[in-house]
Amino acid sequence: MLNLPNNTILGKLRIEAVFQFYDIPRLFACANNSGTKFLALSVFDDYESFNWLYLPVSVDRLSTIVNKGIALREAFLSPEDGYLFEVESSFSGESTVRHIFPEQIPLEDLPDEAAYLESEESFNIGLGVVDADVAAVSSRRETYNLHFYPWDTKLPEIDAKNLGGILTSFQELSNALGQYCKGDITLKGAIPTEILEATKFRATQIFEGSFGLQLKSKSTSDLFHSSLASDVLLELTKLIESRDSEDNISNKLHELKGRVASKYRSFLGEVAKLDSPMRLHWGSPNSERGRVLLLSKQEIKKAFDLVSKIDINMSESVVFRAELLGLDTKTKRYRVRHLNDNEDYSGKIVDESLEAIRHSEINGIYNVTLKKIIETNFSSGAEYTKWALVALEPVTK
Numbered sequence: 191m192l193n194l195p196n197n198t199i200l201g202k203l204r205i206e207a208v209f210q211f212y213d214i215p216r217l218f219a220c221a222n223n224s225g226t227k228f229l230a231l232s233v234f235d236d237y238e239s240f241n242w243l244y245l246p247v248s249v250d251r252l253s254t255i256v257n258k259g260i261a262l263r264e265a266f267l268s269p270e271d272g273y274l275f276e277v278e279s280s281f282s283g284e285s286t287v288r289h290i291f292p293e294q295i296p297l298e299d300l301p302d303e304a305a306y307l308e309s310e311e312s313f314n315i316g317l318g319v320v321d322a323d324v325a326a327v328s329s330r331r332e333t334y335n336l337h338f339y340p341w342d343t344k345l346p347e348i349d350a351k352n353l354g355g356i357l358t359s360f361q362e363l364s365n366a367l368g369q370y371c372k373g374d375i376t377l378k379g380a381i382p383t384e385i386l387e388a389t390k391f392r393a394t395q396i397f398e399g400s401f402g403l404q405l406k407s408k409s410t411s412d413l414f415h416s417s418l419a420s421d422v423l424l425e426l427t428k429l430i431e432s433r434d435s436e437d438n439i440s441n442k443l444h445e446l447k448g449r450v451a452s453k454y455r456s457f458l459g460e461v462a463k464l465d466s467p468m469r470l471h472w473g474s475p476n477s478e479r480g481r482v483l484l485l486s487k488q489e490i491k492k493a494f495d496l497v498s499k500i501d502i503n504m505s506e507s508v509v510f511r512a513e514l515l516g517l518d519t520k521t522k523r524y525r526v527r528h529l530n531d532n533e534d535y536s537g538k539i540v541d542e543s544l545e546a547i548r549h550s551e552i553n554g555i556y557n558v559t560l561k562k563i564i565e566t567n568f569s570s571g572a573e574y575t576k577w578a579l580v581a582l583e584p585v586t587k
Contacts, residue, residue: 193283250328322473
């Protein structure tokens with residue numbers, strides 16, 4: 191059996207996974223006792239002497255290679271620390287090791303440009319680093335760390351229902367921002383599959399902080415460190431930087447258009463339920479992007495109230511003649527019947543209209559203005575429509 195290099199600067203090595211085998215392992219992952227991982231590639235042998243390339247890899251980079259986010263040739267030509275190891279060994283493991291730079295590697299020693307790692311077995315790669323900047327560069331994926339500090343616990347815990355709401359609303363907000371970045375803005379209906387796929391995020395680990403959660407884009411960035419997920423997080427950062435300024439939030443939401451306002455309101459609403467500050471750390475493979483933001487719980491709640499108001503103002507409106515069937519200004523509820531199609535509408539009354547309609551008469555005939563609000567059921571993902579009453583104007587005979 192072929193022995194791995196011993197008594198070298200690589201440390202005491204053990205194979206963790208073999209990806210290609212021909213007489214001996216030709217492409218495999220290994221690690222030393224201190225946890226440093228390597229991807230080893232056989233480049234020459236005459237069954238007495240063996241030449242190898244040992245690429246040091248972080249957990250994040252190895253995970254990206256295994257998941258075909260980076261081609262094998264590119265991985266060896268772009269080592270995370272700028273260098274790799276050339277190893278000459280005997281069958282017994284007697285070895286010499288030297289540092290080399292990627293430009294010193296003959297291209298004929300590397301896999302084809304379109305070759306990706308193929309693995310029929312699964313192995314425990316482990317969790318990546320928590321730091322979003324380091325994780326993003328290593329994995330070539332946009333990385334988003336969310337830190338929450340729930341008031342009722344000192345432990346790294348959060349209610350499962352709250353966590354589910356935050357994750358769902360964050361993903362839906364990312365999808366809506368993806369539409370904007372692609373220039374394909376709609377208020378309702380299905381978002382194109384290619385946008386949904388390019389804006390998909392995955393939860394990769396949790397960490398203390400009091401409760402920390404790391405999200406990574408499913409897609410990797412291209413050679414120029416660009417991706418739709420990166421553009422989405424850039425727009426999200428600008429939106430969050432509006433904080434609780436009504437003018438800034440309004441201007442930004444009117445620029446983003448579409449369904450962003452309602453999705454941002456849903457996300458803020460879920461976070462507000464925690465009664466907690468929120469710290470966001472965006473790490474990007476693009477060195478010109480990335481940001482750290484901190485919002486107090488007061489800013490989150492005020493921003494939620496402002497977005498709720500702006501969201502209604504931005505929604506599609508309808509005007510029709512109707513009979514007023516019910517009105518309760520205390521609970522802010524109404525019910526009207528469309529005179530042409532005999533269909534009933536009911537829902538909330540917007541705060542700004544309460545005083546003006548307070549003395550409207552039941553069974554009176556009015557020109558009714560309603561605003562359409564599209565909301566999402568977090569458990570099913572289904573969208574449904576609500577109608578908010580904006581105005582009742584008496585019909586004069």
